[in-house]
Amino acid sequence: MIPTPDLSHLTAADYEHVYEPAEDTFILLDALEQDADELREVKPRVCLEIGSGSGCVSSFVGAILGNSCLYLSTDINPFAASCTQRTARQNKRTIDPIVASLAGPLRTRLHRNIDLLIFNPPYVPTHDEEAYSAQSTADLAGAWAGGASGMQITDVLLNDLDNLLSPTGRFYLVAVKQNDVPGIQKRMEEFGFRSEVSDMALQILD
Template identity: 50%
Template sequence: MFPTPDTSHLSLPEFKYNVYDPAEDTFLLLDTLESDLEYLNSIYPTICLEIGSGSGCVSSFLGSLLGGSTCLYLCTDINAKAAMATLETGNRNMIPLNPIMCDFSSALRLKNKIDVLIFNPPYVVTPSEEIGSYLIEAAWAGGVHGREVIDRFLPLVEDLLSKHGVFYLVVIEENRPDEIIKFFEKINFKCEKTTKSAGNEKLSTLKFFRR
């Protein structure tokens, strides 16, 4: 129903090879958000935060679902080119995105303020040494079990989310999603899982919210 945002500028030299092109994981997230539109409207979101926004495709799409003027759309990325691409994608799709270059949400003071939190993380299983780049490798290098970046972020989620806040996380089976779900159950969050096969990958979005 809602069109995929225009990201045709990703073929420009400054973005090509430097910014993650929307792929199956991105599109699974778009589908999940669209199916959840009624739920999302029911929590009356005012501040949305996407960690690792890359092209900005997901936040632009969220903006088209919820309305460009009803929410503040914050986006972070450690890759400077990704932050620039996010701004451009927002402009092209007439969604006011606010990209910030930082590690997760480290530049922001948003305790219990985020209504919709999204992270399509670098989840690919790689040697730990591949982690730490500020360039395109940061889009996929996930270290042991593809969990090293994810595990650094998980303890921040409870503090970021507002009372009715919701967190969407993309994972693959190698990331051991059941362990992630248990982590959130221990802090009293519920989980809903949406799974899809894409080539060799079994991709899921995990949706977490307080009980």
């Protein structure tokens, strides 16, 4: 069993601005651990976590893959970038956090070169205005306010997936029933991807 990363350095003050790992986080960790042997076998070179928050997930992936991979993360929240870097240090990992939306400034340089893409998105259905406001303020609400059907932010990334994933790339996405998981899968099939559902984590394979 791969231990959950040490987050003892994060405080209540940190969690006022950054999403505290919860059930959805641990379901994602379980899905990654379940696929640990397969992930090691495909030998990812570039891993990108979008919306890294506390840095828990990227540090966990680092425990699976070791130092053979370049670990990048993005988050619109500067507090999250700081927490991710601190969590990496606490767990003796190397992660390069970037303050950006989705793949942002990495899209061109990493065009079809991301081997492992991970996203625990803001999936809670809200009014679109609330989601726009949450993204604009770039604070804690940006981690959960997902707009109509909870898909406002996720839809943007799904439409760009073919430009990001490498030929052997894998994408892990957390979703809930209101996000219409079968609908997501159907869209991905139309784009030429296949997918598998494990509890709440939807895995999309190139």
